[in-house]
Amino acid sequence: xxxxxxxxxxxxxxxxxxxxxxxxxxxxxxxxxxxxxxxxxxxxxxxxxxxxxxxxxxxxxxxxxxxxxxxxxxxxxxxxxxxxxxxxxxxxxxxxxxxxxxx
Amino acid sequence: xxxxxxxxxxxxxxxxxxxxxxxxxxxxxxxxxxxxxxxxxxxxxxxxxxxxxxxxxxxxxxxxxxxxxxxxxxxxxxxxxxxxxxxxxxxxxxxxxxxxxxxxxxxxxxxxxxxxxxxxxxxxxxxxxxxxxxxxxxxxxxxxxxxxxxxxxxxxxxxxxxxxxxxxxxxxxxxxxxxxxxxxxxxxxxxxxxxxxxxxxxxxxxxxxxxxxxxxxxxxxxxxxxxxxxxxxxxxxxxxxxxxxxxxxxxxxxxxxxxxxxxxxxxxxxxxxxxxxxxxxxxxxxxxxxxxxxxxxxxxxxxxxxxxxxxxxxxxxxxxxxxxxxxxxxxxxxxxxxxxxxxxxxxxxxxxxxxxxxxxxxxxxxxxxxxxxxxxxxxxxxxxxxxxxxxxxxxxxxxxxxxxxxxxxxxxxxxxxxxxxxxxxxxxxxxxxxxxxxxxxxxxxxxxxxxxxxxxxxxxxxxxxxxxxxxxxxxxxxxxxxxxxx
Numbered sequence: 274x275x276x277x278x279x280x281x282x283x284x285x286x287x288x289x290x291x292x293x294x295x296x297x298x299x300x301x302x303x304x305x306x307x308x309x310x311x312x313x314x315x316x317x318x319x320x321x322x323x324x325x326x327x328x329x330x331x332x333x334x335x336x337x338x339x340x341x342x343x344x345x346x347x348x349x350x351x352x353x354x355x356x357x358x359x360x361x362x363x364x365x366x367x368x369x370x371x372x373x374x375x376x
Numbered sequence: 377x378x379x380x381x382x383x384x385x386x387x388x389x390x391x392x393x394x395x396x397x398x399x400x401x402x403x404x405x406x407x408x409x410x411x412x413x414x415x416x417x418x419x420x421x422x423x424x425x426x427x428x429x430x431x432x433x434x435x436x437x438x439x440x441x442x443x444x445x446x447x448x449x450x451x452x453x454x455x456x457x458x459x460x461x462x463x464x465x466x467x468x469x470x471x472x473x474x475x476x477x478x479x480x481x482x483x484x485x486x487x488x489x490x491x492x493x494x495x496x497x498x499x500x501x502x503x504x505x506x507x508x509x510x511x512x513x514x515x516x517x518x519x520x521x522x523x524x525x526x527x528x529x530x531x532x533x534x535x536x537x538x539x540x541x542x543x544x545x546x547x548x549x550x551x552x553x554x555x556x557x558x559x560x561x562x563x564x565x566x567x568x569x570x571x572x573x574x575x576x577x578x579x580x581x582x583x584x585x586x587x588x589x590x591x592x593x594x595x596x597x598x599x600x601x602x603x604x605x606x607x608x609x610x611x612x613x614x615x616x617x618x619x620x621x622x623x624x625x626x627x628x629x630x631x632x633x634x635x636x637x638x639x640x641x642x643x644x645x646x647x648x649x650x651x652x653x654x655x656x657x658x659x660x661x662x663x664x665x666x667x668x669x670x671x672x673x674x675x676x677x678x679x680x681x682x683x684x685x686x687x688x689x690x691x692x693x694x695x696x697x698x699x700x701x702x703x704x705x706x707x708x709x710x711x712x713x714x715x716x717x718x719x720x721x722x723x724x725x726x727x728x729x730x731x732x733x734x735x736x737x738x739x740x741x742x743x744x745x746x747x748x749x750x751x752x753x754x755x756x757x758x759x760x761x762x763x764x765x766x767x768x769x770x771x772x773x774x775x776x777x778x779x780x781x782x783x784x785x786x787x788x789x790x791x792x793x794x795x796x797x798x799x800x801x802x803x804x805x806x807x808x809x810x811x812x813x814x815x816x817x818x819x820x821x822x823x824x825x826x827x828x829x830x831x832x833x834x835x836x837x838x839x840x841x842x843x844x845x846x847x848x849x850x851x852x853x854x855x856x857x858x859x860x861x862x
Contacts, residue, residue, distance in 0.1 A: 305540070315550070352517060352521060356533045368530050372526055
């Protein structure tokens with residue numbers, strides 16, 4: 274197994290962990306952490322695959338991903354705070370007035 | 377590459393976007409310093425910028441396809457068409473209602489979403505795709521919570537959580553594609569060559585991950601779950617905007633990505649089958665769920681999921697005729713959805729109407745909005761005398777042509793499913809007109825005062841929707857001249 278293969282499998286593992294966290298964890302903040310893990314799996318891929326290529330496309334794109342992740346976290350935490358202010362909970366399962374209203 | 381390149385010639389190619397970015401900054405400054413009549417002033421400034429940018433794009437039609445900023449963006453007729461649509465969507469949204477609270481932020485967010493959508497329709501490189509898609513998404517999450525109440529915060533959070541997962545999938549898909557092809561520019565020959573030669577299963581996985589993010593923006597099944605909650609809880613003008621601009625931005629990118637990944641029909645994934653399948657499921661799921669709804673905004677949410685299915689049906693043909701039909705459908709969809717939500721908003725300003733039964737007899741006390749709402753719903757069903765009929769006619773005839781050309785059964789199934797669903801749609805779309813005009817007005821209902829601007833906007837939209845029915849040739853003539861060469 275070469276270095277690149279190993280790092281690729283690592284990124285697949287990271288991505289799957291992130292996805293698993295998103296689907297199993299209850300708290301919105303933990304879901305946000307899972308999403309960060311998925312984004313970082315992609316970053317790892319980009320940087321590793323860049324070693325086979327000329328130029329710095331992959332690494333630069335990874336910088337963009339980091340930037341976007343920061344913005345996402347800021348907006349996300351602001352929204353979750355607002356939800357917490359109204360519901361006194363950040364667990365999406367307990368925050369479900371819209372569906373009940375519909376029944 | 378090593379010499380410093382002047383950015384001025386490239387910037388001159390995207391003057392509308394430069395204007396929009398400048399006006400975001402200007403809005404921020406005006407919001408800080410102007411205290412009197414702030415919301416009116418900001419709306420007027422933003423509307424002027426939208427109009428100037430739109431006229432600039434229209435006057436420079438037709439565009440010579442040209443790649444700018446080292447091949448990351450491309451100015452051509454296809455993107456110009458969508459940019460005019462987004463600018464029109466933004467402009468009409470500003471006219472629907474004047475945001476009194478947090479006017480500065482509201483106008484900035486609207487402008488930023490339009491800017492992101494414009495850049496997205498020009499993107500030819502995954503870096504610009506990611507940045508402009510996120511500009512649209514992040515601003516949409518905030519706008520979804522703009523009612524500043526309990527349900528709206530919930531809708532906003534659900535939208536955010538599902539949206540970021542979709543983005544994470546997109547980024548991972550892009551990283552896989554980068555590993556396979558070694559390029560992030562999806563219009564380059566290197567990209568096509570590498571994908572043609574590679575037999576890796578990873579291409580299919582990556583393409584599906586990227587597709588997932590786009591379907592989320594389109595609110596197509598199976599990534600539609602956010603739509604009903606957001607539509608129900610967000611303020612109506614915001615819903616009108618979110619149901620049109622981000623959705624069509626997703627469509628613009630989806631057309632480009634699907635054509636790029638299709639590799640002129642030599643891809644390992646059967647894209648026609650895949651997109652047609654999603655389209656059928658979206659139409660069915662949207663319409664069948666809409667049948668059970670009592671809240672009008674939730675019903676329109678499911679209806680817009682079904683409409684996303686119809687937009688995808690045009691793309692599924694993968695030939696110019698089908699995509700042209702989808703573009704025509706996109707214009708009509710913008711008009712009829714904005715019309716429906718504007719009329720709904722004018723009713724809601726008078727009184728909160730959480731159920732369709734609350735509309736009983738209101739057609740007699742407020743004729744103009746009731747008539748406009750009826751026209752919008754008739755158009756969404758796809759009946760004459762509205763442009764909704766024309767759009768569906770173009771779409772179905774392109775599906776029929778695609779079936780008789782290629783003989784693929786899925787096109788025939790899509791054709792039949794679409795026709796059947798128009799019948800199902802009839803039932804739930806005409807529920808509101810039934811309450812409006814055929815039920816008795818509850819005693820003691822005062823007549824509704826609708827502002828002149830509201831009536832004027834409704835009138836313009838109604839005229840546009842009928843005019844496109846009577847005279848679709850002009851618009852279709854423009855669309856026919858758009859080329860889809862990657």
